[in-house]
Amino acid sequence: MVKRNLRTQFILAFALMLFGFGMAMQLRSHERVSERLEAQSDSDLVEIIDTLDHEVRVIRDELGDTNVKLAAFKNSESSNQEMLEKAKSEIVELQQFSGEKKVAGPGIAIRIKDKQHLLTGFDLRQIVEEFRSLGAWAIAINGTRLDYRSNFYRKSGVVFLDEQKLKPDYRIEAIGEAKLLYQTVTMARGIRDKLNTLNGITVKITRGDTIELGRTKNRSKWQAAHNDSELQKK
Amino acid sequence: MIPILGLVAGIALGLILNVPVPAWMARYLGIALLAALDSSFGGLRANLEESFNERLFIGGFLVNTTIAGLIVYLGDNLGIEIYLAAVVAFGVRLFQNLALIRRHFFKVHHWE
Numbered sequence: 001m002v003k004r005n006l007r008t009q010f011i012l013a014f015a016l017m018l019f020g021f022g023m024a025m026q027l028r029s030h031e032r033v034s035e036r037l038e039a040q041s042d043s044d045l046v047e048i049i050d051t052l053d054h055e056v057r058v059i060r061d062e063l064g065d066t067n068v069k070l071a072a073f074k075n076s077e078s079s080n081q082e083m084l085e086k087a088k089s090e091i092v093e094l095q096q097f098s099g100e101k102k103v104a105g106p107g108i109a110i111r112i113k114d115k116q117h118l119l120t121g122f123d124l125r126q127i128v129e130e131f132r133s134l135g136a137w138a139i140a141i142n143g144t145r146l147d148y149r150s151n152f153y154r155k156s157g158v159v160f161l162d163e164q165k166l167k168p169d170y171r172i173e174a175i176g177e178a179k180l181l182y183q184t185v186t187m188a189r190g191i192r193d194k195l196n197t198l199n200g201i202t203v204k205i206t207r208g209d210t211i212e213l214g215r216t217k218n219r220s221k222w223q224a225a226h227n228d229s230e231l232q233k234k
Numbered sequence: 235m236i237p238i239l240g241l242v243a244g245i246a247l248g249l250i251l252n253v254p255v256p257a258w259m260a261r262y263l264g265i266a267l268l269a270a271l272d273s274s275f276g277g278l279r280a281n282l283e284e285s286f287n288e289r290l291f292i293g294g295f296l297v298n299t300t301i302a303g304l305i306v307y308l309g310d311n312l313g314i315e316i317y318l319a320a321v322v323a324f325g326v327r328l329f330q331n332l333a334l335i336r337r338h339f340f341k342v343h344h345w346e
Contacts, residue, residue, distance in 0.1 A: 006236075008286045012277045013240025015295055019270040020241045024248020026263050029255035 096138070099147035099216035103138045107175035107211040108182050110191075114168035115200040121152030121159045127172055127191055134184055136176035138213045142166055145216045164217065178207045237278065262303045265317050265324075269298040272324040275331035282338045298324075 040048065095101040110127070112119065128146060131139050139146045144164045152161055159166040174181055185191045185205055195203045255263055273295040280286040302320050309316035339345075 005281075008277075008281050008288070009236040010240075011288055011291060012237040012274065012281060013243075015270065015274045015277060015291070016237050016241035017244035017247070019267060019274055020244025020246075021248040022244075022263060022267045022270065024245045025253050025255050026260065026267060028249065028252055029257075029260060032254070033257070 099138070099145045102212065102214050103175060104210055104212040105137070105175040106178040106209050107136070107138075107173065107207075108178055108185065109174075109206050109208060109211060110170075110172045110185065111204040111206075112168070112170040112172070112195060113200075113202045113204075114170065117157065117168060118198055118201060119159070119168070119170065121154050121161070121166075124159065124161070124166070124170065124172070125152050130184070130191060131172075131174040131176070131181065134176060134181055136174040136181065138175040140173045140213045142171055143214065145213050147216045150216075162217065173211050173213060175211055175213060178209075182207050237274075261317065262306050265302040265306050265320055266299040268321060268324045268328075269302040270295060272328050272331070273298050275328055275335065279331045279334050279338070282335060 092101065096103050124141060128139055128141070141161055142164075144161050144166075146161070150162050152159060154160070182205065192203050192205060195201050273291065276294065277286060277291045280291070302317075302324070305320045306317040
């Protein structure tokens, strides 16, 4: 019994020794920190506070810089979006201008009756050139949309436009400034007067707020011209 | 008497060796010390009541100190001061054990 009690006491002593050891370690460490702080003179403490203030300022500056960068990044993102939208709209405009897309707008329509088949491709081309010089955006003859490569030719007494047969009556439609187009066509010694002088030809001109023109047909593959980068490759 | 000598020896050893405790470990050691103190008082009480069990004591001592440290670690990581729960629990038990030890002495010395 006494032996068991002694062993218990030793176990408790060992546990308390561990506790005491830990407590002493903790006390010493705590004292060391306190001493270190107490050892600092007023000027040292001021310096420490100053250093901490400086660090706070540096961190605030960095935060400000980061916010500025973030704002710049957001702006560039929105300007990229704007550029993309602008590019898309330019592509659509170019497609409309080159005849790859249907278009609609104000303009004029000329109906030419040619009972004796007097008109040639040259005559039609002259009318088209007149419209182009007046700034027409889109032109079509008998529903065939013209583009920058369109050509007229006459074969066996028949006029062809981009391999499409053109038969009278001719209907020439142009989208642009309707008033300007109309006035130019109808002015004295203008297209109307010139055509009217020809035998068997009658001309009817109408202005419209919405003239619809389809896309070009029979587009041939781009062959003749190449851009700079393609030329350099060759 | 022997346990008190053990305590004194431990304190003396700690003061002499002067082992530095890193700042981050201070809280862990603090709560572990509280757990160790609680277990030690529990052991003293059990010894006075003649119900001391070595295995229970050693197991309790080790498990309590370890779990106390883990609670502090968990609290630090969760941002909740869970260690307060351990402090309260160990503190209450400590005073209960102290009260029982005191009563035992009163009884032995017929001071009641």
